[in-house]
Amino acid sequence: MDFAHSPKVQGLVDQLEAFIDREILPRARPWREAALEGQYPEFIAEVQNKAKDEGLWNLAIPNLPSDAPGERLTNAEFAPLAEMMGRFMGAPKAFNCHAPDVPNMIMMADAVTSSQRQLWLDPLLNGDVQSAFAMTEPSVASSDATNIQTTIKQDGNDFIVSGRKWYISGAKAASFHLVMGVSDDDAAPDRRHSVIIVPANSPGVRFVRPTPFLGFSEPGAPAWEIAFEDVRVPAENLLGESGDGFILGQTRLGPARVHHCMRAIGHCETLIELMQMRASERTAFGKNISEYDSIQHMIARSRIEIEQARLLTWSCAWMLDQEGFKSARQHVSMIKVAVAHAYQSIADRAMQIFGAMGGSDDTPIRDAFSWARALRIFDGPDEVHLRQIYRLEPKPSKPLAASPQILKPSA
Numbered sequence: 001m002d003f004a005h006s007p008k009v010q011g012l013v014d015q016l017e018a019f020i021d022r023e024i025l026p027r028a029r030p031w032r033e034a035a036l037e038g039q040y041p042e043f044i045a046e047v048q049n050k051a052k053d054e055g056l057w058n059l060a061i062p063n064l065p066s067d068a069p070g071e072r073l074t075n076a077e078f079a080p081l082a083e084m085m086g087r088f089m090g091a092p093k094a095f096n097c098h099a100p101d102v103p104n105m106i107m108m109a110d111a112v113t114s115s116q117r118q119l120w121l122d123p124l125l126n127g128d129v130q131s132a133f134a135m136t137e138p139s140v141a142s143s144d145a146t147n148i149q150t151t152i153k154q155d156g157n158d159f160i161v162s163g164r165k166w167y168i169s170g171a172k173a174a175s176f177h178l179v180m181g182v183s184d185d186d187a188a189p190d191r192r193h194s195v196i197i198v199p200a201n202s203p204g205v206r207f208v209r210p211t212p213f214l215g216f217s218e219p220g221a222p223a224w225e226i227a228f229e230d231v232r233v234p235a236e237n238l239l240g241e242s243g244d245g246f247i248l249g250q251t252r253l254g255p256a257r258v259h260h261c262m263r264a265i266g267h268c269e270t271l272i273e274l275m276q277m278r279a280s281e282r283t284a285f286g287k288n289i290s291e292y293d294s295i296q297h298m299i300a301r302s303r304i305e306i307e308q309a310r311l312l313t314w315s316c317a318w319m320l321d322q323e324g325f326k327s328a329r330q331h332v333s334m335i336k337v338a339v340a341h342a343y344q345s346i347a348d349r350a351m352q353i354f355g356a357m358g359g360s361d362d363t364p365i366r367d368a369f370s371w372a373r374a375l376r377i378f379d380g381p382d383e384v385h386l387r388q389i390y391r392l393e394p395k396p397s398k399p400l401a402a403s404p405q406i407l408k409p410s411a
């Protein structure tokens with residue numbers, strides 16, 4: 001693997017850096033104030049139009065329709081750019097590179113009919129609307145998707161959707177929800193579920209309450225609990241074939257996990273910068289805080305963890321590009337666990353170095369801490385990924401342990 005950026009990627013890195021310096025950082029404060037209210041700032045459309053004009057748009061959709069605006073970067077090409085966007089929470093929206101819309105667009109791109117494309121996918125590709133993916137349910141362990149109980153029942157030319165979802169990112173701001181539910185009780189467990197497009201203004205869609213995590217809501221895309229109360233949806237809103245739910249879910253989950261990890265590494269870089277700045281500014285017990293070994297070790301450990309996380313993530317991105325999701329599954333699970341833990345430890349250290357201020361709304365550290373903790377749960381909790389990593393661990397074809405040179409045989 002070559003770690004140097006290609007001329008094309010280096011060009012995009014330089015362009016993105018200049019754009020962030022010019023258009024995003026000077027507006028960081030009102031941007032974050034809007035985020036604390038669970039919204040994007042009112043000038044987001046203006047920033048998006050500039051990004052679109054400069055070709056910094058839809059960078060992360062490898063299966064982008066050929067006539068849609070955007071680049072078809074590989075995962076490895078996108079990694080450094082995602083990291084730069086991730087330095088400032090909410091910034092990916094400026095480039096239409098944010099969750100949950102990007103994984104939703106990737107999932108839809110290969111599955112939509114021409115009328116679904118026109119009605120639902122194109123407005124997302126243009127950044128005109130937002131979407132949500134509604135799988136998790138409060139009444140079942142949703143890390144096992146076979147537990148999902150919401151029903152999608154055919155009734156003439158319609159489907160009736162009934163069930164309750166929660167922690168659905170961006171649900172209230174979305175113009176449609178991609179709802180996963182049981183469409184055929186009698187099918188094999190992996191063919192029981194389908195995904196259907198439910199317009200958010202359909203009669204029977206009830207927004208129950210916001211579901212922040214540790215008090216934190218994703219900027220512009222707060223999570224909500226939603227009740228689908230016998231919502232009638234035309235049959236043409238079914239995405240793919242009946243029973244395709246798990247296949248569709250998998251196509252979005254791979255990129256969703258990898259992009260979250262790439263952005264988290266960028267946010268860790270911001271945290272290190274903040275730690276250095278704060279430690280060099282303050283004095284305690286007669287010494288600058290940055291002179292204490294313990295503080296230096298916190299920053300040094302954070303640097304080691306970021307570099308480890310980045311290398312693992314880049315190698316995962318490279319594997320995804322070379323061999324596809326199936327071959328890279330173990331790596332995707334590895335980064336999901338490793339990056340979330342590194343992010344959580346680094347946010348924890350930043351909070352410690354900032355003292356009380358680290359837990360206030362005055363820095364992005366509290367957001368990082370909450371988001372890092374959430375990352376250990378959403379898109380599959382740690383335990384589910386660790387189980388997957390163990391199961392995919394190659395079994396030795398010629399076990400070393402059988403050799404008397406390695407293990408002393410029992411007498």
Ligand SMILES: Cc1cc2nc3c(=O)[nH]c(=O)nc-3n(C[C@H](O)[C@H](O)[C@H](O)COP(=O)(O)OP(=O)(O)OC[C@H]3O[C@@H](n4cnc5c(N)ncnc54)[C@H](O)[C@@H]3O)c2cc1C
Nearest residue numbers: 133134135136141142143167168169213374378379381383
């Ligand atoms: C901020 C945030 C945003 C989210 N956004 C979305 C969204 O947009 N759309 C959506 O559908 N969902 C979303 N979720 C929900 C998220 O994907 C689920 O919370 C996650 O899949 C876990 O499901 P659960 O909460 O039902 O936990 P459960 O499945 O009940 O699991 C709880 C715990 O049980 C243990 N456990 C589970 N399985 C195993 C195992 N095999 N081995 C050992 N231990 C195990 C683990 O400790 C796990 O954390 C979001 C969640 C958060 C926090």
